[in-house]
Structure formats: C-alpha cells, structure tokens
Amino acid sequence: MIKSEEYGLVLKEEKLEGGRRVLDLFWGPQHPTSGHTRFIVEVDGDVVVNVTPDPGYVHRTMEKLGETRHWIQNIPLFERLSLPDAINVTWAYSTAIERLAKMDVSPRAQYLRVIMAELSRISTHLYDLGLHAIMIGSSTGFMWGFGLRELVVQLWAMVSGSRTTPTWVLPGGVRTAPPDAFYEQTKGFLDYLEKKIDEFVRVVVKNPVGYYRLKEVGYLGREDAARLMATGPGARGSGIDWDARRVYKYGIYDEFEWDVCVEDGGDSLARTMVRICEIRQSARIIRQALDRAPRDGPLVGEAVLHRMPPKQKETANQLIRLGALFTSRLPEGEGLGITEGGRGRYFFHVYGDGSEKPYRVRISTPSWQNLRAMIKAFIGARLMDLPAIYGSFGYFPPEQDR
Amino acid sequence: MDFPSPLSGDLVAALVFPGVLGIFGFLVVAIWLERKLVARVQWRYGPLYVSRPLGGLLQPVADLFKLVFSELVLPRHTNRLLFAATPILLFFAxxxxxxxxxAAPxxxxxxxxxxxxxxVVLVLLVAVLMVAMAWTEADKFTYIGAMREILLTAAYEVPLLLAALAMFLLYGTADPHKVVEVQSGLxxxxxxPLAFVVYLVALLMATTRFPFEIPEAEPEVVLGPYTEYGSTLFIYAFGANYVKLYVLSLLGAVLFLGGWLPAAGVLGVLITLAKMGVFVLPAMLVRAIYPRYRIDQALRIGWGQLLALSAAAVLxxxxxAWIW
Known part of the structure; x- marks a missing residue:
C-alpha cells in the first residue's frame, strides 16, 4: 500500500541522466483513446521523448487456435482479427488454403471478391478516419465516418446476411451470391459516398484547426518507413509506392484501371490523404467490377464443386453449403496468402499435414508491422499529437495482438 | 424599480434571474441544447427518449439524478476534505x-x-480554484490538465481584461445601469467590434469550449481536471464550466449588446436572456465544427493575434472617447 506522504507528483517524476526530468504516463489500456493496448510515454515538459509499447492485452491466441480446429472453421475465427476489414483478412487465409490444397477460384467469385474486398477497404478507411477525427477532437468527423460505414455494413448484410461478420470468402470462391438489388444500391452508395467524402475533407481535414493538427505532425521519413517496414497508408504516406494488389497481382486487380495512392508528406496529413484517395480509388474499382461481374455462374471453382453432392451443386450459383468442405482434408505442404487490407498487408502462411487441421498458421497483420514505425513517429512529437499520429496509422490493437 | 414591494429587485435577481433559478435552469437547457444542436449537424437525434413530447429536454435532469445516486469515490492518497470541497467551491465561485x-433596471x-x-475580476480569479482542484486530485492526468489550464488562463485573461477595459473606457463607467444607458443609441x-471579437474568442477559451477544449482533452488526459470526480462532485466540477459560460454570456450581453434595451422590467429580463444566446449558441455549435487546437497553437493565438487585437481595441x- 502506498503511504499518502510517499505518493506525490514529485516522486512520480524520475530523475534521469543529463539533467532531464521526465514524467511517465501510462497511456492505456483503460483509456478513452489508447484502445486495448498500453504505451508507456515519457514526456519532458510537453515533448514525448520515449514511448515503450506494451502490447498483448487482447491477445487471443489466434495462431494456436487455428491449429486446433478444422481449416474451414478458421474463417470465422480469423475474420475477428479485424472485423472492419473482414473480407480482406479471410481472402488472405483463403488464398493460402487455395495454394495449399490446389483449389481453383471460379471467374464469378473473382469479381465478387474484388467488389466486396474494396467495400471492406472503404469500411476500414471510414472506421479509421472516424476514429482519427474524434482523436483530434472532431466529433462530427467521427459521426459522419461511422454514419457512412453503416451503409457499407448494410450492403454486406444484403450479400452475406451479416452486418459485421460476413464469413463470406471461402477457399475456392465465395459463400453467397449478392441479390440484384445489391448491384444498383452499391452504385447509389458510391455516388453518395464520393459526395460525402468531399464534405468530410472540407469539414475535418481542410478545417483550419484540423489541418494544423495534422500538418507536419508525426513525421516518418521515406528511409525510416522502409527500414521499419511500415505498410499500408503508413508506407504510402511516406512516399513508398508499394501496394500488395499491384506487387503480387492477386485476384483480378490487373483487369481494372486504378492508381496506387502515394503522398510524399510523411506526416499525419499525408497518411489521412492516402486514406481518402484510396476510398475514391476503391469506388473506381467497384464501379468497373460491378459492370463486368457475371450475374450467373458457380460461386466456387471446379475443385470444390466436384466434391459437392448433386443436390447442393444445383444451387451452387446462389449459395454454397459447407458440408463438402468439412469432409476434405488439407494435403501435406504449405501455402501463402497475401492481400492488401485497408491498414496494410495481411499475410497468412498455412502448413498442412494431411489432417483436417492446419499444422501451423502464421499470421502477420499490418498494425503489428506498423507499430515500430508509429513509435518512431511518436518520438519528438508533443503530447497532444499522440492521438493525431496514432489515428493516422489506423492502429488497431485487436488486430495487432492476434 | 418596476416590481411590487415584497418582490424587490434584488430578491428577484438573487432567486430568479440572473440568480439561482437562472443558473440551474441554464444548466439543464444549455446541456440539452448543446446535445441537440450538435446532433443535428452529425446526422443524429440527440436526447430523445426522456420526455419525448419536450424533445428530450429532461434528459440532463435524468443524468443529474443518475449521477447523484452513483457511488462517490474519494481516492485515499488525496486530502479528502479539499478533494470534496474544491468542486463545490468552484461551482459557486x-x-x-x-x-x-x-439583468434589467x-x-x-x-x-x-x-x-x-x-x-470581470471575479471571473478571472476563479481559475485559481480550478487549478487547486486539479492539484488536489494528485493524478498525472489532472496534473497535466492543471498545467494546461494555467497556461490557457494566462493566454486568455489579458485579452479578456483588455476587451472589458476597452468598453469601460468607451462608456466611461463600469456601473451596469450606466453602461446600458450609454448604449441606448448604438x-x-x-x-x-474589435473588443467584441476578442471577447467572444476569450469566452471560448475561458469556458474551454472547442477549439480550445485543451485541459480536458479526452484523447490524452482523459478528462483533465475532472478525471477523478464522480457522482455529485462531478456535477459540481463539470457544471462549473457551464456556470462560467452563463456568467460570461450575461456579462457580454450587458457589455456589448445593450442588455435589456429597448425594454425594462420583466420584458427587459427576457430580452437580456435572449441576447445571451448570441454568446451561448456559437459556444455550443463550435463543438460540431472544430477539432481542438494543440496547446502551443492555442497559446500562440492567445499571446499573439488575440493580444494584438485586444490592444487595438483599447486604442x-x-x-x-477622444473624438467624442
């Protein structure tokens, strides 16, 4: 127990070498904005001199759990890494399984995956922009971001029957076919979104106060970003032209016209602008994919299709039942799956040993990768800049801890 | 005096407006109005379910009851008497x-x-109590909040004082009745107008409204000076801010907007009340418009542009006054 006379602010200031006195701040895990993680922040006056991350508060043993259940049951599990970006996470895992079990993907599913993955990217960006806005104090940006995301979530519900946990991407294809109304409503949503995202920029980012809270804050140089292996907007905001969609050419992204959004600023503003640019690019991709997507055809590739009983095969254009997948085992071998999520690169490495359970699943998530880069950007900033930098990386503790 | 004898003017002032009833009524209406106005901008309804016919007006009252009945936690390592006393002192001060x-003749x-x-001087002196409150709590977040409060106070009090001084110089008096009399023309x-602008910005700073909501900035310092308070003490600590807004709006209405003119008596009181809205409504709406400044940016505004403007207002x- 602390005696009252021993407990005081003077004692809490540690004396360090060099005549510097710093105050240790425990920022999180129970804090309005730190999320489920802790940063031990040392401040000298108002300037942050050192930040020690203390992650692991929401570690859910995802990798170990992945070894204990059937590989198809891992899809709802891994999607909980990052629910805002559920499609991109499950797509990475499904790609790993497809490579491992040599499954093909049906052409229709390729288009549907692109549409939903880009919706997922928009959902993540709106989520992050909203949280970033409230972190610099704009509650309007927060409400608008989440208000717009509500529309994405309803589109997901039309396709998969679930607002936030679609469990929709399967190895070999996708689970359900979107109804015809989805194609029209998505187009309407994109028109509305592009109009509203301009308003968002005007109200939050180009706001005279908001602009100076983001500009020249949390600088991450190009070399540093590369050395610390930042990913997603963290890297592209520092002028690194890297996007897994472009580099690994997964799915059918090559068929569409779109640009990788790169900003040279390296500050919070640049990372925010990358997000906003990517929302516009995603809308561009979705529009092209909606026009080209075949409205009929099987939802899964031949490899899965030929395992299905004839009665289920009849409805394979609308709905895939999972029974056939439950009876198939993983061959011996390994498979890699990489996708570009809203926050950066998702990486899944699955080892099969001939049983129905994966022998090992390795997961690398963008928030974990961005952590070191974010700490680098923290140091030297002012205490009030901490949330402005944190939000600009779209840092997400549940995803980081896995 | 326009009132019949048992209701003398000072009694009305103490009990109804601008006294007890005014302050507590303002607490309820201001909190409701703030939530309703901001909700309108943010695609929401705001308070709705408590007293639906009144548009949720009684929601702050419901919150008040909820807070009164919640557990009061006194941290062991603080001076408990001061911990409990400072928010109450702050509220009434x-x-x-x-x-x-x-509020009327x-x-x-x-x-x-x-x-x-x-x-004006009393308004400025109260900042000391706020810092005392934060200091008594003995918590790192309140400590940082107190430092920010001190810095911000230093930045706004000179411009606020100069803006008031400019008006006193212009009117040649600081008596509320005479100040309003002088304004019967213009x-x-x-x-x-310079002094008015300075006063409005200084009011936002003094009541720590957005974009100057820095001492209680939630993302870094939780609730700043109010962090450790709960239950009834939280009502006092947090309500003090609204009382300050009330006082500064009333002062502004008398100083800049001609107070109760062109009427007197009960109608004059109502007109004063309406003119307070000129200060209260922007203070509520900025929450929906602006993020918050960083402390150094706010200080630069206070010690730079605002100070220069207030000096220009005095000149x-x-x-x-010389030309008249």
Missing part, C-alpha cells in the same frame, strides 16, 4: 460574478458603481 451584473443583487469591473458591438476606444 463561478456563479459569484452574477451578484454584480444587472433594478434587477441586481449588489448595485455597485464598479459592478462590471468587479465581475450597441457596444458596433461601437467597438480604438481611446480614440473614440
């Missing part, structure tokens, strides 16, 4: 300047020829 401000608790000047806001007044 914030309301103290009302004693010297008139004769409706003033303590008529004094320097009444408004005393009110309102103060037209006589010295303007001196020139205007």
């Amino acid at each position: 914030e309301g103290l300047p009302v004693v010297f401000i008139a 004769g409706v003033v608790m303590a008529p004094h020829s320097y009444g408004l000047a005393i009110a 309102w103060g806001v037209l006589l010295n 303007w007044s001196l020139l205007a």
Whole structure:
C-alpha cells in the first residue's frame, strides 16, 4: 500500500541522466483513446521523448487456435482479427488454403471478391478516419465516418446476411451470391459516398484547426518507413509506392484501371490523404467490377464443386453449403496468402499435414508491422499529437495482438 | 424599480434571474441544447427518449439524478476534505460574478458603481480554484490538465481584461445601469467590434469550449481536471464550466449588446436572456465544427493575434472617447 506522504507528483517524476526530468504516463489500456493496448510515454515538459509499447492485452491466441480446429472453421475465427476489414483478412487465409490444397477460384467469385474486398477497404478507411477525427477532437468527423460505414455494413448484410461478420470468402470462391438489388444500391452508395467524402475533407481535414493538427505532425521519413517496414497508408504516406494488389497481382486487380495512392508528406496529413484517395480509388474499382461481374455462374471453382453432392451443386450459383468442405482434408505442404487490407498487408502462411487441421498458421497483420514505425513517429512529437499520429496509422490493437 | 414591494429587485435577481433559478435552469437547457444542436449537424437525434413530447429536454435532469445516486469515490492518497470541497467551491465561485451584473433596471443583487469591473475580476480569479482542484486530485492526468489550464488562463485573461477595459473606457463607467444607458443609441458591438471579437474568442477559451477544449482533452488526459470526480462532485466540477459560460454570456450581453434595451422590467429580463444566446449558441455549435487546437497553437493565438487585437481595441476606444 502506498503511504499518502510517499505518493506525490514529485516522486512520480524520475530523475534521469543529463539533467532531464521526465514524467511517465501510462497511456492505456483503460483509456478513452489508447484502445486495448498500453504505451508507456515519457514526456519532458510537453515533448514525448520515449514511448515503450506494451502490447498483448487482447491477445487471443489466434495462431494456436487455428491449429486446433478444422481449416474451414478458421474463417470465422480469423475474420475477428479485424472485423472492419473482414473480407480482406479471410481472402488472405483463403488464398493460402487455395495454394495449399490446389483449389481453383471460379471467374464469378473473382469479381465478387474484388467488389466486396474494396467495400471492406472503404469500411476500414471510414472506421479509421472516424476514429482519427474524434482523436483530434472532431466529433462530427467521427459521426459522419461511422454514419457512412453503416451503409457499407448494410450492403454486406444484403450479400452475406451479416452486418459485421460476413464469413463470406471461402477457399475456392465465395459463400453467397449478392441479390440484384445489391448491384444498383452499391452504385447509389458510391455516388453518395464520393459526395460525402468531399464534405468530410472540407469539414475535418481542410478545417483550419484540423489541418494544423495534422500538418507536419508525426513525421516518418521515406528511409525510416522502409527500414521499419511500415505498410499500408503508413508506407504510402511516406512516399513508398508499394501496394500488395499491384506487387503480387492477386485476384483480378490487373483487369481494372486504378492508381496506387502515394503522398510524399510523411506526416499525419499525408497518411489521412492516402486514406481518402484510396476510398475514391476503391469506388473506381467497384464501379468497373460491378459492370463486368457475371450475374450467373458457380460461386466456387471446379475443385470444390466436384466434391459437392448433386443436390447442393444445383444451387451452387446462389449459395454454397459447407458440408463438402468439412469432409476434405488439407494435403501435406504449405501455402501463402497475401492481400492488401485497408491498414496494410495481411499475410497468412498455412502448413498442412494431411489432417483436417492446419499444422501451423502464421499470421502477420499490418498494425503489428506498423507499430515500430508509429513509435518512431511518436518520438519528438508533443503530447497532444499522440492521438493525431496514432489515428493516422489506423492502429488497431485487436488486430495487432492476434 | 418596476416590481411590487415584497418582490424587490434584488430578491428577484438573487432567486430568479440572473440568480439561482437562472443558473440551474441554464444548466439543464444549455446541456440539452448543446446535445441537440450538435446532433443535428452529425446526422443524429440527440436526447430523445426522456420526455419525448419536450424533445428530450429532461434528459440532463435524468443524468443529474443518475449521477447523484452513483457511488462517490474519494481516492485515499488525496486530502479528502479539499478533494470534496474544491468542486463545490468552484461551482459557486463561478456563479459569484452574477451578484454584480444587472439583468434589467433594478434587477441586481449588489448595485455597485464598479459592478462590471468587479465581475470581470471575479471571473478571472476563479481559475485559481480550478487549478487547486486539479492539484488536489494528485493524478498525472489532472496534473497535466492543471498545467494546461494555467497556461490557457494566462493566454486568455489579458485579452479578456483588455476587451472589458476597452468598453469601460468607451462608456466611461463600469456601473451596469450606466453602461446600458450609454448604449441606448448604438450597441457596444458596433461601437467597438474589435473588443467584441476578442471577447467572444476569450469566452471560448475561458469556458474551454472547442477549439480550445485543451485541459480536458479526452484523447490524452482523459478528462483533465475532472478525471477523478464522480457522482455529485462531478456535477459540481463539470457544471462549473457551464456556470462560467452563463456568467460570461450575461456579462457580454450587458457589455456589448445593450442588455435589456429597448425594454425594462420583466420584458427587459427576457430580452437580456435572449441576447445571451448570441454568446451561448456559437459556444455550443463550435463543438460540431472544430477539432481542438494543440496547446502551443492555442497559446500562440492567445499571446499573439488575440493580444494584438485586444490592444487595438483599447486604442480604438481611446480614440473614440477622444473624438467624442
């Protein structure tokens, strides 16, 4: 127990070498904005001199759990890494399984995956922009971001029957076919979104106060970003032209016209602008994919299709039942799956040993990768800049801890 | 005095407006109005379910009851007497300047020829209590919040004082009745618009409204000076801010907008109340418009542009008084 006379602010200031006195701040895990993680922040006056991350508060043993259940049951599990970006996470895992079990993907599913993955990217960006806005104090940006995301979530519900946990991407294809109304409503949503995202920029980012809270804050140089292996907007905001969609050419992204959004600023503003640019690019991709997507055809590739009983095969254009997948085992071998999520690169490495359970699943998530880069950007900033930098990386503790 | 004898002006001032009823009524209406206005901008309804026919007006009252019945936690390592006393002292000290401000001819608790000047000084003195409160809590977040409060106070009090001084110089008096009398031709806001602008910005800083909501910035310092308080003490600590807004709006209405003019009596009181809206509504709406400044940016505004503007306002007044 602390005696009252021993407990005081003077004692809490540690004396360090060099005549510097710093105050240790425990920022999180129970804090309005730190999320489920802790940063031990040392401040000298108002300037942050050192930040020690203390992650692991929401570690859910995802990798170990992945070894204990059937590989198809891992899809709802891994999607909980990052629910805002559920499609991109499950797509990475499904790609790993497809490579491992040599499954093909049906052409229709390729288009549907692109549409939903880009919706997922928009959902993540709106989520992050909203949280970033409230972190610099704009509650309007927060409400608008989440208000717009509500529309994405309803589109997901039309396709998969679930607002936030679609469990929709399967190895070999996708689970359900979107109804015809989805194609029209998505187009309407994109028109509305592009109009509203301009308003968002005007109200939050180009706001005279908001602009100076983001500009020249949390600088991450190009070399540093590369050395610390930042990913997603963290890297592209520092002028690194890297996007897994472009580099690994997964799915059918090559068929569409779109640009990788790169900003040279390296500050919070640049990372925010990358997000906003990517929302516009995603809308561009979705529009092209909606026009080209075949409205009929099987939802899964031949490899899965030929395992299905004839009665289920009849409805394979609308709905895939999972029974056939439950009876198939993983061959011996390994498979890699990489996708570009809203926050950066998702990486899944699955080892099969001939049983129905994966022998090992390795997961690398963008928030974990961005952590070191974010700490680098923290140091030297002012205490009030901490949330402005944190939000600009779209840092997400549940995803980081896995 | 327009009121019949048992209801003398000072009694009305103390009990109804701008006294007890005004302050507590303002607490309820202001909190409701703030939530409703901001919700309108943010695609929401705001308070709705408590007293649906009134548009959720009673929601703050419901919150008040909820807070009163929640557990009161006194941290062991603090000076418990001071911990409990400072928010209550703060709340009533914030309301103290009302004693010297008139809401209509004769409706003033303590008529004094320097009444408004005393009110301004009292408003500024209260900042000390706020810092004392944060210090008593002995918590790192409140400590940082207190430091920010001190810095911000230093940045706004000189411009606020100079803006008030400019008006006193212009009117040649600080008596609330005479100040309003002088404005019977032209309102103060037209006589010295610079001082009005400075006063409005300083009001936002003094009541720590957005974009200056820095001491209680939630993302870094949780709730700043209010972090450790709960239950009834939280009502006092957090309500003090609204009382300050009330006082500064009332002072502004008298100083810049001609107070109760062109009426007197009960109608005059209502007109004063309506003119307070000119200060209250922007203070509520900025929450929906602006993020918050960083502390160094806010200080640069306070010690830079705002100070220069307020000095210019004093010069303007001196020139205007000389030309008259």
